[in-house]
Amino acid sequence: MSIDQRPIILTGDRPTGQLHLGHFVGSLRSRVGLQDSHHQHILLADAQALTDNADNFEKVRRNIIEVATDYLAVGIDPSKTTICVQSHLPALNELTMLYLNFVTVSRLERNPTIKSEIQMRGFERDIPAGFLCYPVAQAADITAFKASVVPVGEDQIPMIEQTNEVVRRINRQIGRDILPECKALLSSTGRLPGFDGKAKMSKSLGNTIVLNATDKEIKKAVNAMYTDPNHLRVEDPGQVEGNIVFAYLDAFDPNKEEVEELKAHYRRGGLGDGTVKKRLEAVLKKLIEPIRDRRNELAKDPDYIIDVLKAGTEKCQIITQNTLNEVKAGLGMFKF
Template sequence: MPATDEKRPIILTGDRTTGPLHLGHYVGSLKNRVALQHTHRQFLLLADTQALTDNAHDPEKVRRNVIEVALDYLAVGIDPGLSTICVQSGLPALAELSMLYLNFVTVARLERNPTIKDEIQARGFGRDIPAGFLCYPVAQAADITAFKAQVVPVGEDQAPLIEQTNEIVRRINRQIGRGLLPEAQALIPAMGRLPGVDGTAKMSKSQGNAIPLSASSEEIRDAVHRMYTDPHHLRVSDPGSVEGNVVFTYLDAFDEDRATVEDLKSRYRRGGLGDMTVKRRLDEVLQAVLAPIRERRAALSQDPAFVLEILRRGTREARETTQETLDEIRDALGLFALAA
């Protein structure tokens, strides 16, 4: 580890390994991670254990997608020499920290967490909530504090999870009488969530409205063609609405030629600009963004041993870091320990 890493703020981020990543992940987090790896000591967690909280019926899906998500990381520009990519299930200290932290939070507090409440409703669990899912905020607190992360990039809807982590941190620090664990700051991206191509929900693999980072040129073109625009813009001559128009939302996110985008918006609003003209512009932009990512990903997929070695090396480093934190917390709490 370079000596300068010790002086950099620690950042923890990652993804559930339930499927390859898509454009929503790219604009919401991956681009930021590529930049942050130069200014922070960055750990990226492949959250396979957390993925099991609502995918325990299909562990093969979770296992398979560890490699798929790792390929996406490397393809977008995550440098394993600058960022530590690790597998959650290979870090036993996280499980023990989760068990410890469960003693510092109540079931009522978990059920009041807005993020968990929304996710329970979205999944239709009712009262049949998997215990692992309900306790996810505690497991996330274990992840964050095990690395002593000071910064955690999350979407705005995930901010309550960071607050719950900090509640646990404060309780632990009060219990031991000193500030062993730092509180984490939520880093919320300016762009926010990217809508799905249908305009009715966030981009999601399960909703079938996502554009994966590995999408072919034909898949990109088809997705753009299906994109939701303004349902009242029936003729080219009709004035159209830019607000809520998914095509313009994507242009704002990906088109770096701001002057051209603003000109398209102006022409669309006053009438005289057809949807297909705007969609052709977006198709060109997305093709340029995704082609190099797709090519790097295809090349990396031909050498799975190389990818696995990156994961083994990163997980070994993360295991040392997280075990050290666990040992500090156990000692500070005065837990019984046997000599090795």
């Protein structure tokens, strides 16, 4: 199958901090595999990051290099996957402005993802306009690349639905299908909880294990993990459900059969938390060590990272501009 025939996939991250194990299990691991079967673009969404980080441009700017380094360290190959910087793709801004005319404020406010994130951030009615409208900007990102597949978590499905609503309205206005609808590609692994027991592993909550964590940091995080509070003695039966250590073993231990045996042993009693944590610690050290080593080597040559981003962004400038030109022509906009 030729490159042009492969499905187009768009994915990306907001560069607000180093990537962590939650990103690895949720998207990075699958991206490494998808780059052989799909025509894959990864967008460093620095403009979107400003929707709730406008007071800290430096954090966003600095983390573009950090996140790109994480990409390469986990095995994303720039000869197979195009990595680009959102703010350097001006066609995305123009598409967003066009699409805003096809979306109502009430529809944006009804978006379940937006509603929950507004509540989580405590915006109430003091909502930055950029934040409220970022589903439209995301629709511009997806359609500019004509992506048919977008890897997301379940909480992001409303964003895909809204993108497809925009696509249908634009195509209907033009009178033919120039933009494809996209499908959500869900991770086979659920959202990874933070090591502190919180429902979400989050940079802002400080409960992450970053991809270049030292052995000491890994050990500290694993030792801090919640297990079963009623499992007071080794001989006591323990509960696996809601046990953070077993959640991580499910996500990262390659020997699924042995993990199931450990679960059965833990449930019937006779297996201590310390033993299970030692296994998880060894699994995470084995996973992170080669990523950390590659990352440390890559960090010695930041010019190489910049060259990768520049080459990928220049390629994507052409792709996104072509889509913008096609949409504008289809809508019948004035042309000199």
